Amino acid sequence: MAVESPTSAHAPAPMAQPPPDAPPKTTPLYPPPHESKMSDLHVPPPPIYQYYNMLLDGKVYRIPVRLPLMRIEEVHKQLGDGLGLGEDVTISGFKIGSGTYFPFFHLGRLPPWDIYEPILVPSSSTSPSSLRSPPFFAPPSDSTYGPLGIPLAHLTPASLATTPDLYHAASRSLADVLCTTGYAVVRASKEDANMFRVARREALQYFKDIPEEEKKKTRKVFGNEGKFVGYAKTGAREWFQVRTTPGGEVRQKSSEEHVGTSAQASETRLPEENNTTGPAAIELRPMLPSETLPPTSPDTKLPSPSSPPDDPFSLMHWPPAPTPSSFRPTMTALYATLDRLSRLMLPPLLSALNVPTHMVHEVEAMLDPPFDTPPNSTSTDHPPPEVGSSVLRVYQYYRAPNTPLPGLANAATGLHADMGFLTLSPVSNVPGLVGMGPRCDGWVDVESGLVAQGEKGADAEGEEDNGAVDEAVFVMAGDTLSEVLRRLRLREHFEAVGALGGGVNVEPNVERKSKDPITALPPGLHYVDEKVMGKARISMPFFLRPRPTSLLPVLPQLSVSFSSDHPSPAPPPSTTPVPSSPTASDAPPSFPPPPVPPASLAAPAPPPPLRTATPEEIQTVADFIEKEVFMKRPWSGRAKGDY
Ligand SMILES: O=C(O)CCC(=O)C(=O)O
Ligand SMILES: [Fe+2]
Incomplete structure (x- = not known):
């Protein structure tokens, strides 16, 4: 993965181009994904834009974002700028402006082309009452489905521990389920289920x-990043x-x-992380007992004991x-188990989504090293x-x-996708x-059936023992993982068509050549x-998140193709060339977007009509976000103190 650009999150995105023959004064905007090939670029490439279609309050806004800006926080800032939001605004868990940021949440995405996956978020004008009684997915007759029609991914520690074939089959199953349903249930071991029970009771x-x-008093805030440990409370929920x-x-x-009980965090930042990167090894041993167990990929090393x-x-x-x-021991064991299980799932899940091994390593490198990595371990660069x-x-x-039902708009969480890569959540007691x-296209009551089933065997309180269903752990893909996969798809796509150089609008209106494209994963x-x-x-979700300073995948050839010293590799023949960018200039792209490509180049699925946001509408969106998202949090606008 790339060496991070020193570009500050606080600085405006550098847009000016140096003269063609002058070496760049600063680290190039386009950090090299794998090696330093591009560090001696003489001509930085023009900006490349990716368009995010955000659906807010029933209106579609199309926000250009400089694709090669890879720091998660920078992309977030651009989305905020595109929406006409000021500095110092938090959208769904990441803060725009100075301060800290957490991975993605696109309030909604509408895909004009096939390479984008649709995530439609209903507008706030949708009557909450129509959402209060969600229609459930009808349970399919297929016996591989769970009690409420939730397909069960047969990914258990036991199946993981058996053979590589089972391990990969389980991961494919998980991938299928996540892609088609958005949720999967995996079964934990009986031992872990017991620990979940104990943890719930103690909680x-x-x-x-x-x-x-x-x-x-247990609340402790670190730096100005809004990261905290310990206790917090908002409205009807409190948590540790x-x-x-x-x-x-x-x-x-x-x-x-910086310890404090205030949600207002200190100004002092924690030291920057070491930003050199490399594949993070995955600790499989505690999960997978025998020597014969498959590593997550052929060249993944197990840390030395x-x-x-x-x-x-x-x-x-x-x-x-x-x-x-x-x-304390129960909670730390719970953390360790869910952390390990999620790390264990991630690489094979990506492989099952057709992500090539080297890209899997890129994604792994966005994680903190396993927390029990010995301090001097050479297994990770971080x-x-x-x-x-x-x-x-x-x-x-x-x-x-x-008390009255809060309804969707006032529910404790609001509708959202989790930030980060994966959420693992042992089934709750209620x-x-x-x-x-x-x-x-429908709501899924992901817990009712399981909890009801468990309560048959529960104690009198019905709160402490869910019986067999305690083995159930929900898995959801987070927004960052979805975004990372989208970018990897783009990279794969452009590599496949060799359509790089000269500035490209990354609106994929070219034919995909790859036989097994990276599968999109909706959050x-x-x-x-x-x-x-x-x-x-009581619920106990674990969120596997990348480092906020980690880098999003870029398209490597975008930079290489501009290097006089390192000419692009010869592209494979392409029948459908990518048009030159109308945005290959210093200026940011117009907002709204550049012209739609000719019909002959468009992908088969016709794009949904896009609207052009007027300044008034942008203001409306900004107002909407401030008044609705942050006050009522129907779209998961979260306060800084929530993190
Ligand atoms: O409590 C739950 O089950 C889910 C909580 C949640 O969605 C979140 O914290 O992101
Ligand atoms: Fe969530």
Whole structure:
């Protein structure tokens, strides 16, 4: 993966081009994806734009984003700029402007061409009441489907541990299910299911028995990134957040300075991460017991055995008594299990989506190293961060008896896709998770059936034991993974057609040549429907997230083709050339977009009509986001303090 450009997230995106024969003054805008081939570019390429179609409040806005700007945070900033939002605005978990950022969430995407996958988010004008009683997907007769019509991916530790064939079959199954349904259920081992049960019980006790003031003392904010551990509360839900915080002498000091209960984080930033990259090894051993187990890919190395850091969670504040003393080991074990399982799933899932091995490594390199990697390990180029990117959240939702249903717009979460790569969530004790099909063609009550089934075997309270269904873990793809795959598809696509150079509008109106294109993976859209009154709901989702400073995949030849020293490799013959970019200039592309290509070049599926946003409409969108998203959070606009 690329060496990160030192371009500051705070600086405006550099748009000016140096004269053709002058060496670039700064690191090129186009960091090399694999090696330094392009570091001596003499002529930087013109800007290349990708268009994001965002559906907001029933209107489609088409936002140009400079494709080679790969820092996740930069792309977010451009999306915000395109919407006419000011600095210092948070959209769905990432902050635009100074500060920190987290991976993607496109409020909605409408694909004019086949290479984009449609994610339609219904407008806020959709009557909430029509969404309160979601139509369920009819359970198909196929016996591979789960209790509520949720296909079960047969991805269990047992199947993983058997043979490479099973391992890959399981991953293909997971990929299929995620692509077609947006959700998958995997089965954890009985041992893990037991741990989930214990964790839920301890969480219930923690939320019930500890006074709020005490709970707040466990909250600890790191730097100005809004990252925190410990307790938080918004509206009807409160939660305890676990991240790795390996600490150590030096780190402890800087982090302790910023401990606080306020959602307002400190101005001091944590040190920049080391941005050199390389394939991150995956720790398979705890999951896969035997020597014969398949590595995630042929050249993935297992870390050499040596002792992990003493306490990867050393800077966390744990809740006081009467929380059981097993709370801490249980929660850290839960984190470790879900972290390991999600890391284990990711590479084969990508392979099953036709992502070539070297690209799988690129994606893996966006992760923090496994948190139990020994400090001096050579298995990864990244040291463990002071505070981990991935998060385990142990939530309690509670709605008092006889209170009105909040409805979609006022539900505890709002409709959203999770940031990051993968979400793994052991089934809750009370149903609530509602998903939307990947084509927004129906709602899925992902928990009702499972919880109901489990309650048959539950104890009198019905809250502590879900019986066999405790083995169920929901898996959803996050928005960043979806975006990364989209970019990888673009790269593969352009490599296949050799249609690079001269500036390209990355609106794929050219024929795809690859036989097995990278399969798009829609992010799982969902919200929590607080339909059960008077009963605490405990959920424990784990979010596998990339480093916010990690780089999104770029199209390597975009840069190579402009290098006089390193001419492009000869492109394969292309029957459908990409037109020269009308945006190959210093100026950002017009907003709205450049002309639609001639009909003869268009992909078979006709694009949906796109609207042009007027300045007034842009203002409307900005107002909408501020008033609706951040106040009511129907689209998962999240406050900085949520992270
Ligand atoms: O509580 C749940 O089941 C889901 C929570 C959720 O969607 C989130 O935190 O992103
Ligand atoms: Fe979520």
